[in-house]
Amino acid sequence: MTTLLTTRQLVKRFGGLNAVAGVDFTLEKGEIHALIGPNGAGKTTFVSLLCGRLEATEGSIFFKGKEITEMPAWKRVRAGIAYTFQITSIYSNLTVFQNAAIAAQHANKPADDAEQRAKTALEKVGLAAYASHEAGSLAYGHQRVLEVAMGIALEPELLILDEPTQGLSDLEIEQFCGLIREINQQTTVLLIEHNMQVVMSLARQISVMDQGLLLAQGTPDEIQANAAVQSAYLGTIDEENVA
Amino acid sequence: MDSKNSQILSLGIHAAVVISFYALQYVLPEYHLLALTRIMLLAIFALGFNLLFGYTGLLSLGHAMFFAAGMYGAGLTVYHFGWSVPGAFLFGVVCGAILGFVIGMIALRTTGVAFMIVTLMFAKVSYLVIVYFTTYTRGDEGLVMPAEFRGFELLGMSISLTDSVTRYNLALLLLTLTMLIVFLLVRGRFGRALVAIRENESRTRMLGYNTFAIKLKVLTASAALSAMAGSAYALMFAYIGSSFATIQYSIDPLLYTLLGGAGTVLGPVFGTFSMFYLIDIASEYTSAYLLVTGIVLVLLILYFPKGVFGAIRQKYCRWLP
Ligand SMILES: Nc1ncnc2c1ncn2[C@@H]1O[C@H](COP(=O)(O)OP(=O)(O)OP(=O)(O)O)[C@@H](O)[C@H]1O
Ligand SMILES: [Mg+2]
Numbered sequence: 276m277t278t279l280l281t282t283r284q285l286v287k288r289f290g291g292l293n294a295v296a297g298v299d300f301t302l303e304k305g306e307i308h309a310l311i312g313p314n315g316a317g318k319t320t321f322v323s324l325l326c327g328r329l330e331a332t333e334g335s336i337f338f339k340g341k342e343i344t345e346m347p348a349w350k351r352v353r354a355g356i357a358y359t360f361q362i363t364s365i366y367s368n369l370t371v372f373q374n375a376a377i378a379a380q381h382a383n384k385p386a387d388d389a390e391q392r393a394k395t396a397l398e399k400v401g402l403a404a405y406a407s408h409e410a411g412s413l414a415y416g417h418q419r420v421l422e423v424a425m426g427i428a429l430e431p432e433l434l435i436l437d438e439p440t441q442g443l444s445d446l447e448i449e450q451f452c453g454l455i456r457e458i459n460q461q462t463t464v465l466l467i468e469h470n471m472q473v474v475m476s477l478a479r480q481i482s483v484m485d486q487g488l489l490l491a492q493g494t495p496d497e498i499q500a501n502a503a504v505q506s507a508y509l510g511t512i513d514e515e516n517v518a
Numbered sequence: 519m520d521s522k523n524s525q526i527l528s529l530g531i532h533a534a535v536v537i538s539f540y541a542l543q544y545v546l547p548e549y550h551l552l553a554l555t556r557i558m559l560l561a562i563f564a565l566g567f568n569l570l571f572g573y574t575g576l577l578s579l580g581h582a583m584f585f586a587a588g589m590y591g592a593g594l595t596v597y598h599f600g601w602s603v604p605g606a607f608l609f610g611v612v613c614g615a616i617l618g619f620v621i622g623m624i625a626l627r628t629t630g631v632a633f634m635i636v637t638l639m640f641a642k643v644s645y646l647v648i649v650y651f652t653t654y655t656r657g658d659e660g661l662v663m664p665a666e667f668r669g670f671e672l673l674g675m676s677i678s679l680t681d682s683v684t685r686y687n688l689a690l691l692l693l694t695l696t697m698l699i700v701f702l703l704v705r706g707r708f709g710r711a712l713v714a715i716r717e718n719e720s721r722t723r724m725l726g727y728n729t730f731a732i733k734l735k736v737l738t739a740s741a742a743l744s745a746m747a748g749s750a751y752a753l754m755f756a757y758i759g760s761s762f763a764t765i766q767y768s769i770d771p772l773l774y775t776l777l778g779g780a781g782t783v784l785g786p787v788f789g790t791f792s793m794f795y796l797i798d799i800a801s802e803y804t805s806a807y808l809l810v811t812g813i814v815l816v817l818l819i820l821y822f823p824k825g826v827f828g829a830i831r832q833k834y835c836r837w838l839p
Contacts, residue, residue: 328724352726360724366717377714378725380707389707429725 278340279304279433279463280325285334287320294320296487297334302433307455307464309474312484318467319361321484322435325465326358327351338433353381355432359422359439361467367411371402374410374421378428396428400454416443420451427458434458435465440473452477475499525705532701535784536694543686551682555754557794558689559747560774562696564786566743567771572780573704574736575716576626579634580641581744582767583621586648586760587614588745593758594654596667603670603679607749614745615738617644622737626730629719638768645763660759668756685754692750693787696743700783703739712736716781744771773811776818779825788826 280302287295294317302308310318323329325336327348335344343351352358366374375396380389397403400420405413410421419439426434436455440448448470455464455477468474474481474495481498483490491501498504539558543551563585570576591613595601601609625636649657669678679685703709714722715729723729752758761767770793771786778789796814801807822829 326724328720347728349723349726349728352724358724360721364718364721366714366721368717369713373710373713377710377722380710381726425725 277304278302279338281337282325283335283337285321285324285336286332287317287324287329288332293487295324298484298487298489300482300489300492302463302465303480304432304463305459306479307459307466307477308480308482309478310465310467310482310484311469311471311474312490316484317487318484319437320487322358322437322465322467326356326435328358352429352431356435357426357429357431357433358435359426359437361437361441363415363418363422365410365418365421365425367409369410370406371397371408371410371413371421372406375424375428378425381429392430393428396424399427399457400424401450416447419443420447423451423454431462433463433465435467437467438469439466440468440470448473529701532697532783535787536690536697539690539693540687543683548682551686553794553798555682555686555689556751557791558686558693559751559754560770560794561787561790562693562750563744563747564771564774564778564790565696565700565783566740566747568775568780568782568786569700569703569743570736570740571772572775572782572785573709573712573716574733575719576629576733576737577634577772578625578637578737578740578768579765579772580621580637580639580644580768581740581771582763582765583641583644584614584618584741584744585748585751585767586644586763587617587741588748588750589752589758589762590648590655590748591745592749593661593663593752596663596753597661597758598654600667603667603677603753604672607753610749610752611742611746614748615742617745618738618741619734621741622734626733626737638765641763641765641768645760648760648763655758655760657760660757660761663753663756663758679754679756689750689754692746696746697783697787699739699743704783713781773815776825777814779827779829779831782825782827782831785825785827 278301282298282300285295285298285300286293298321310322312318320329324331327346331344335342337343338351338354338356343354346354366377372393375393376390379393379396394403397406400423402417402421402424405417410418413421419442423436423439426436440451443451452473455466458464466477478495480492481495482492483498483504491498491504493501539554542554546554566584567578567581570578588610592606592610595609596603596606621637621640625633625640628636648655655661668680669676677684704712711722711727711732714727715732719729748762774789774793775786776789777793778787779785793811796810797807800810818825824832
């Protein structure tokens with residue numbers, strides 16, 4: 276396996292708060308990697324540093340062996356890192372198709388097939404029938420999925436999904452898991468997720484974050500067996516599995 | 519409607535507008551010929567403004583400085599250096615583009631209200647610069663272009679800017695060119711990027727767009743078009759004066775655009791036309807004609823927040839550029 280992304284002693288401070296407090300993290304190419312942890316653990320902040328939405332206070336980030344710590348966000352996207360927002364951030368006044376097309380006409384790809392790639396992305400997530408609808412008029416679940424479609428339309432090497440299943444129905448979640456497996460054929464996926472069933476069914480690797488630090492990293496089995504993780508966060512997991 | 523047909527249709531509508539302008543010169547009396555010439559030049563200004571405001575969502579309150587850059591770039595070179603009309607005209611446009619680029623480098627670091635204030639302040643500075651160098655500009659009083667510089671040779675034709683029909687057709691030519699430029703810029707990929715920035719800039723950045731560079735390009739183009747209007751205005755009407763750099767000339771294109779419909783190609787043209795005649799007619803009856811503009815603006819924002827063409831587009835033809 277080759278390493279796609281690493282961070283070294285990555286820190287993000289908001290005033291006095293160390294939202295990310297020195298994280299060494301490695302992401303292997305081709306995996307589905309889940310990032311879990313309690314609310315306020317720093318997960319969104321951490322991936323925001325990876326995609327460049329936030330600037331790191333200290334430490335460094337390497338993508339495909341090159342340092343990208345100082346690289347502006349738009350360049351990282353072109354380098355192959357796509358991020359979908361935790362708080363849905365679509366163009367609500369534009370049509371669903373336009374939303375996907377804006378993502379698809381990514382400068383790295385040939386211009387002429389942008390519209391085709393936008394269509395393909397919408398088909399993959401099952402939104403093709405809504406192409407001409409105004410994005411803001413979609414049901415919440417569909418808006419979340421559109422957010423994912425925009426990430427897919429970028430055809431990234433690394434797709435970062437921030438709580439993509441939040442607010443989805445059970446059926447939608449099931450379809451979503453299928454979609455992620457399909458995307459994973461070409462794309463490495465870093466997934467922030469609270470839904471443990473989704474995490475356990477999708478992830479090959481899990482990292483646990485708490486108070487800005489990486490608490491543990493391992494396979495789903497290892498994480499479930501980890502006592503420190505149990506006490507910090509996963510107390511609920513067995514109940515959920517039993518239920 | 520599929521996108522090919524809609525493109526042909528919208529091209530047709532725009533062509534019809536240009537052709538009606540062309541036909542009007544055969545029926546209009548001298549006074550209206552002159553008025554329409556001014557309207558067409560001001561419409562170019564409004565189209566330039568709208569590129570930034572309507573499509574990209576950046577509200578500049580200082581566009582008079584770009585109009586003035588064109589006006590003074592053309593007028594001063596004619597007056598002081600005796601440049602020929604075509605050279606001076608192009609120089610005016612280049613002045614506007616350069617000013618747009620430089621102002622953009624600074625002002626585009628801000629957004630929203632801060633951007634409005636920064637552009638407003640720069641326009642104020644431009645005005646003061648014109649007044650400060652009164653030895654060369656004659657400030658408020660202005661300069662009248664000498665008569666010998668009102669004609670020029672181009673491609674073997676000799677063209678006289680004292681002839682009102684010639685001026686009318688030149689203005690129409692420039693307006694057509696501007697509409698074409700805007701049309702080409704706002705459709706397709708580039709236009710989509712502009713609208714994306716207008717709708718949600720931070721999201722657009724996270725989709726791989728260098729939004730700063732795009733905004734800088736648009737501001738430069740917008741300034742160049744505004745300067746083209748100013749440049750042509752100076753040369754056709756043979757006068758430059760600092761009143762064209764005042765805040766009123768920054769607000770006017772905003773009014774025209776709001777009235778006609780921001781983010782449409784025909785909106786600013788229609789808006790300029792209507793507002794111009796509205797003021798023209800109102801000023802026959804009252805000296806408080808500015809009150810009329812104020813009332814129109816209030817009504818507009820209350821009932822037609824998207825302007826006339828914005829409303830039409832939303833209701834009937836979403837494909838209109
Ligand atoms: N822009 C900001 N300014 C100040 N503090 C912030 C900012 N963004 C996040 N924080 C703080 O940093 C900490 C980590 O927040 P973050 O959003 O990364 O958590 P999270 O793990 O994504 O939580 P959740 O599961 O609720 O999404 C929190 O205490 C939060 O209040
Ligand atoms: Mg979060």
